[in-house]
Amino acid sequence: MTLQASPVAAAQHPAAAPRSYPPAHIIGSDAEAIGIAQNLASRFAVDAARRDRERRLPLDELNTCSQAGLWAMTVPKAYGGAQVSYVTVGRVFAILAAADPSIAQIQQNHNSAVFWLWKTGSEQQRAHFLGAILRGARFGNANVDAGPQPVPGPRMSITPDEDGYRLSGRKLYATGALFADYVSTIGQDEQGRRIVAIVPAGHPGMNIVDDWESFGQKTTASGTVIFDNVWVPALNVLPIYRSYEEWPQNAITQISHAGIDAGIARAALDATIAFIRQRASNPSTPPTGPIHSDPYVIFQLGELKTRLHAAEAMLERAGHEIDLCLADPQPDSLAKASIAVAEAKALTTEIAIQAGNQLFDLAGTRSTHPSFNLDRHWRDARVHTLHDPVRWKYAAVGNFYLNGVRPPSSGQT
Structure with a gap:
């Protein structure tokens, strides 16, 4: 459609x-x-x-x-x-x-x-x-190029033309585009540097296809955007490579993802606790006793809550490092902001998946009934955390602290 x-x-x-x-x-x-x-x-x-x-x-x-x-x-x-x-x-x-x-x-x-x-x-x-x-x-995005991977450089064509630019290409995972007033799409200039073109909603030549079919994040409508010889004025094109070279663009992009994972984890834990309490109020007590008195359930919930609070604390620390970097954007502060967000993202990724998975271990078989739709927490966590592999985070953190290697300014950290 x-x-x-x-x-x-x-x-x-x-x-x-x-x-x-x-x-x-x-x-x-x-x-x-x-x-x-x-x-x-x-x-x-x-x-x-x-x-x-x-x-x-x-x-x-x-x-x-x-x-x-x-x-x-x-x-x-x-x-x-x-x-x-x-x-x-x-x-x-x-x-x-x-x-x-x-x-x-x-x-x-x-x-x-x-x-x-x-x-x-x-x-x-x-x-x-x-x-x-x-x-x-x-603003919605149309930034991920369609086609087989890997291919060097974006396949989006953004070329100068008559006091403006012409756009042609096909993009996937276009989160927000369907609901947007403007759709931003990334390509390269003649020097191979990253630029973005901003296309207004309903602009001739831009079509948005609602073909998002993932089992998680089901209502983001992260479908396909097709640009067919679209023209935009120069006002609508930005040299965003500067944002990656001079400012903590990666950290700013990633802290939102870390916040989303932390929120998914909190929702899963809240749902787990609410379901256990509901079972505990049921007059038919299992032979092993009330589930809320099970020491192993208590232990596991305590562990999950502690890990969530640790992830949330790291999320706050990451935000603080970004704010410090914006006040003084030097190579060291850029690296510290990026590493702090990587650390936070590693923990929020892990607790989101763990909380969504252990919900069923702790809440029991009845929690899998589709009427509760509790599996949405795990599905959302599993899909959203795939935006960038957490293994990259630990590798970047280790390389920074062990070898003093700053994370790259123009890629995922």
Whole structure:
């Protein structure tokens, strides 16, 4: 099925995608961002299992989220935003993911777009696009090239043409594109450096195919985007290679993923505890005694909770290192931020998978009944943690501390 890229009307001008609903609320502080995330999460959690079971795409929830200002929380203060800390970014993503990890994942690439615009955009680009984001515009991605791997360099063609650029190519795993006002897509310039083109929703030549069929993260609609000789003005192209060379772009991208994994883990543990307590209140007690009194169950839950809290603490530490790096972006601070996020991502990956798996060990056979849909926690963890192998994290951390090798600036860490 081929769908238009956004719920808004097709763009009348190739630089901008107009919205048909009121301007978004503007968040004023870190505390407000966390409070809004907590309030929305309590609402999103109510129907999360049903959305997963029936694959109901969360358009209404995304509209609520962006209109509440969360999608603009990292817009710089100089452009009217709250410019929240990356400690707060990690917490917000964890809060949203504990309610519905698909909703959190859809926002993940948008946050990278905000940072690209801030650090590599011209003043005109910043004013135009960051202003749109502050009013509620959403960015989706079309960054992963389709085709057999490995192939050196992106196969996306972004070439200069008539005061603008022409785009042709096919992209996979396009999370957020279906719900976006703008779709960003990565290619290379003539020197082989990474650049991104921003295509407005409904723009001629861009088609979004809702063909996402994974068993996890089912409502992210991370399908395929096809660009067929699309033209965009120069205003819509950014030299994002600078963001990777001069700023902690990898760390900023990855901390959102770590927050999502932490949220999935917390949701799985909360579901486990709630299910055990429900069983404990059942008048028919098993011969071995109440499950909540089983010392092995108590031990395993204690271990899982401890590992979750350790991962959350590392997530906060990683956000702090990013904030320090942004204040002083030197080679050492860039490396420290990247390594701190790698450490956090390693732990959040492991606890997300472990919590989703042990849910059934601890809650018992009845917890596998499809009416509870508790397997969604494991499915979401298993799929989301595949974004980048955790073995890379430990290798990068070990190489840094043992041999003093800084992680690469332009790749996964």
